[in-house]
Amino acid sequence: MIINHPLLGPRDASEFVYLGDAKLMNRPNPKSETALQDFHDYMYLRDNPAGEHKELWFHEQGDRSWLIVTRNTISHEITHVELARPSA
Amino acid sequence: MRYNALQILRQGLTGHKGWKPAWRKAEPKPEYDIIIVGGGGHGLATAYYLANKFDQKRIAVVEKGWIGGGNVGRNTTIIRSNYMLHENEGFYEFSLKLWEGQEQDFNYNSMVSQRGVINLYHSDSQRDAFVRRGNAMALNGADPVLLDQAGLRKICPFLNFDNTRFPIQGGLLQPRGGTVRHDAVAWGYARGADQKGVDIIENCEVTGFIIEQGVCKGVETSRGTIKARKVGVAVAGSSSKVMALAGMRLPMESHVLQAFVSEGLKPVLPGVITYGAGHFYVSQSDKGGLVFGGDIDGYNSYAQRGNLPVVEDVCEGGVSIMPMIGKARVLRMWGGIMDMSMDGSPIIDKTHIDGLYFNGGWCYGGFKATPASGYCFAQLITTNTPHDTAKHYRMDRFTRGYMIDEKGQGAQPNMH
Ligand SMILES: Cc1cc2nc3c(=O)[nH]c(=O)nc-3n(C[C@H](O)[C@H](O)[C@H](O)COP(=O)(O)OP(=O)(O)OC[C@H]3O[C@@H](n4cnc5c(N)ncnc54)[C@H](O)[C@@H]3O)c2cc1C
Numbered sequence: 494m495i496i497n498h499p500l501l502g503p504r505d506a507s508e509f510v511y512l513g514d515a516k517l518m519n520r521p522n523p524k525s526e527t528a529l530q531d532f533h534d535y536m537y538l539r540d541n542p543a544g545e546h547k548e549l550w551f552h553e554q555g556d557r558s559w560l561i562v563t564r565n566t567i568s569h570e571i572t573h574v575e576l577a578r579p580s581a
Numbered sequence: 582m583r584y585n586a587l588q589i590l591r592q593g594l595t596g597h598k599g600w601k602p603a604w605r606k607a608e609p610k611p612e613y614d615i616i617i618v619g620g621g622g623h624g625l626a627t628a629y630y631l632a633n634k635f636d637q638k639r640i641a642v643v644e645k646g647w648i649g650g651g652n653v654g655r656n657t658t659i660i661r662s663n664y665m666l667h668e669n670e671g672f673y674e675f676s677l678k679l680w681e682g683q684e685q686d687f688n689y690n691s692m693v694s695q696r697g698v699i700n701l702y703h704s705d706s707q708r709d710a711f712v713r714r715g716n717a718m719a720l721n722g723a724d725p726v727l728l729d730q731a732g733l734r735k736i737c738p739f740l741n742f743d744n745t746r747f748p749i750q751g752g753l754l755q756p757r758g759g760t761v762r763h764d765a766v767a768w769g770y771a772r773g774a775d776q777k778g779v780d781i782i783e784n785c786e787v788t789g790f791i792i793e794q795g796v797c798k799g800v801e802t803s804r805g806t807i808k809a810r811k812v813g814v815a816v817a818g819s820s821s822k823v824m825a826l827a828g829m830r831l832p833m834e835s836h837v838l839q840a841f842v843s844e845g846l847k848p849v850l851p852g853v854i855t856y857g858a859g860h861f862y863v864s865q866s867d868k869g870g871l872v873f874g875g876d877i878d879g880y881n882s883y884a885q886r887g888n889l890p891v892v893e894d895v896c897e898g899g900v901s902i903m904p905m906i907g908k909a910r911v912l913r914m915w916g917g918i919m920d921m922s923m924d925g926s927p928i929i930d931k932t933h934i935d936g937l938y939f940n941g942g943w944c945y946g947g948f949k950a951t952p953a954s955g956y957c958f959a960q961l962i963t964t965n966t967p968h969d970t971a972k973h974y975r976m977d978r979f980t981r982g983y984m985i986d987e988k989g990q991g992a993q994p995n996m997h
Binding site: 548 | 979
């Protein structure tokens, strides 16, 4: 798989480390009444869809930026790549 | 029809015209007592034990594709019980005992071959960890043997003992581990279940569950509605997809694992060799092909194929530990989708929906579990109480903080 890095252009996926669903960026609110349940769900439960998946890839062998990659888990086709955080 | 030597003789004398298909092509009936979703090894074993050990009747196995098309026909066929955590080891040792009696039990030659499984170690600390794991195995009645370098050299003289990065000091051997003909396991359980009247319905995809007031009353399928008093789901890599139909989110990700077979060679390997440090393991099939693999690709996938970086990694691992493998050519490679759980261990449990049971999270190691998984799931479905060796495989263990994490990796499925 080739990941089209927004800053560095096309890079081989093996330069990256995979973390998982990009929803992991949305940490639950620790002060919420349901925090215990929310953190359990955040930590342990996944949608794990067959089809389009927004996911976090870390460019460990490159510029060490976090990317959000939109990839189809059935075909492995990558349709969109963006920086997880806008660059400075 | 029972398979035995007399039968072969009789059929031989009558032109082999009397052999029957091993199981009927069943059509779905409107209603059953028990429906098992997924006709892989675990689903078929469950149906087999339900009918043969737990006296259940009116059972159907509903399979989306064909029998043997999932992971049961894609794995590298290794069986063993060399786990460390007691929540796992008792279960896998129970499974190994069932393997030992399996062929007689279901009257089918599944080619259970206890040729031994060796895990290589490369340092003093790794040896100590293996000694500890061996002790845990022994406590559960398994058969660990610690090999030093001289002992290992006798069995596997061809290994690269002086590998610069990972010099081989020895190995942890389980003589009763080995390999089994994977397709035959599916066929044997299918045939054994069919003989007790279980309907095995192929090309029938479950597309929904009928749930009324918190009770599961059957399934919707691509071939119509089928009612049931109890429904057990064992769909391996499709677990999240299928349980989402019942509104559940699982502690799981689906990942692809690849496997490889070389051209047929003369017998060169005594048994199974695993080289964890180098992400490589290998055995030799009875046809002579080296059957090998390594790590999962590491990203969510429902494609039954992987990518080239892992192919390279696996082949490098192989050549570094067993240089002679460099002369062999890869004949075939493929991938299968695995239900990687958050702690690397499986779930065999009821769900919060009455009458709906779940079996999954087998990661890359569920083939060896097939007999025990089927047995324990059958017991759970019949009696609503878990089998003693499977009582830790609960759905809510993540809420309670009772993870069963052999590697201590934490909630990162691609690291297990
Ligand atoms: C390459 C590879 C190597 C492996 N090596 C080993 C090994 O050496 N040792 C070991 O112990 N384990 C190994 N495993 C793991 C092992 O194969 C699996 O854990 C185990 O086979 C899973 O259980 P199963 O046989 O029931 O799965 P499957 O055979 O995948 O059965 C699940 C079935 O459910 C069906 N299904 C899915 N969705 C639906 C639906 N909606 N309706 C109806 N049916 C549905 C599928 O079609 C499939 O047939 C390996 C796996 C792979 C991929």
